[in-house]
Amino acid sequence: MVKPFIRNHQYNLIKKQAVMLQNACNTVSDRKVLESVKYSAQSKIVEAFPDVTELQLQMLEKISTINTAGEFQQYLLSLEPYLTEFVEVTEKQLKKLFPKIKKLKVPDLAAIDYRYVTYLGWTDIATNKLFLVYYLNGQLVGVEGRYTPVNKKSICFLCNRHEEVALFSAITKSKPANASPDYYKAIGNYLCVNSDTCNKNITDVTALEKFIHDVVGY
Template identity: 65%
Template sequence: MCGPFIRNHQYNDIKKQAGNLQHALRTIADRKVLESVRQGTAAKIAELFPDASSLQKQMLEDIVTLETSEDFHKYLRTLEPHIVEFPHITEKQIQKLFPKNKKLKIPNLSEIDRRYVTYLSWIDISTNKLFIVYHLDGQFVGVEGKYTPTNKKSYCFVCNKYEDLALFSAISKKRPAKASADYYKAVGNYLCMHGHECNKNITDVSSLENFINTVIG
């Protein structure tokens, strides 16, 4: 029995690699070159799962046998039951992450497909604030900050895709040893305006985790 072992960002990366291989199959005629691309694709996917079991490895390596668009669709559908859901969290737990926000507006958690979530996020339009909830090192962490749409497209620091962006600016909890009482440091970066699109695109969590660690101290 092979249970869930693929995180959302890893599934997105597999989709990306599958797309690259499909493109190669459509545009490259040389069979030796194609075989090299197939093996390279399988190796990149294997690198995402250094601790995979033999059964998990076999499932992932099936990508080298794919030929048609339908083959690729079936392959990705086969992996979907093995996606790890974002950990269950309640409204009460979220409220505890943002104790200063007494009237915190929380999205309907029951409507979220947690398989395709790397981080939860929502915007409070009344306060122009963005809230992020992430599961880091075995526990939930929350980050809130000012949300300012930029009305332009560029690369999101979280998913590195070319999307409509907003500036997200949060106050870091890190303080120098001899900082004055009124010391504060804002940490800002540009990210996708729409969190669900970012969750579809993200293939690496390192930038997100670095940002969160900078804010929470």
């Protein structure tokens, strides 16, 4: 029996490659070119799963054998049972991650489908705060920062898509060894205003994990 092994960002990558390949199947008549596109799509998917078993690999590589819209849809549906869920969190856990926030407003946790979550993100408009929670190295990590709407679309540093963004600025907790007591450093990036949209777009967690490391220190 194959256990769930596909994380949300990996599934988004698979969907992205499936859409590109389906478009190629609909528009490219040269067989060699189409085979090249199929090989590229399959390779990018396999590269995102360095530790898969042989059976898991066979499931992923089926993308190179399909051609029609119905087959692509069935391929994606066949992978959904193997999506791993983001660790389910409670309001108590979130409050523990942000102990300095006395009246922490949390999202509706019961309404979240954790299969399609790479990170939890929500805003408190009243305080202009944005909160981000991620599961890293076996534990939940929370990052809070200032949320500044910019009322425009730009490239989100996490999902790398052109979306409505805000400037997310967090104060780093890590300090150089010789830093003065009043050392202060903030790290700012453009982040999707809507975390649900970001979670649907994100295909790589490298930028997310680097950001958390830079802010939290691990």
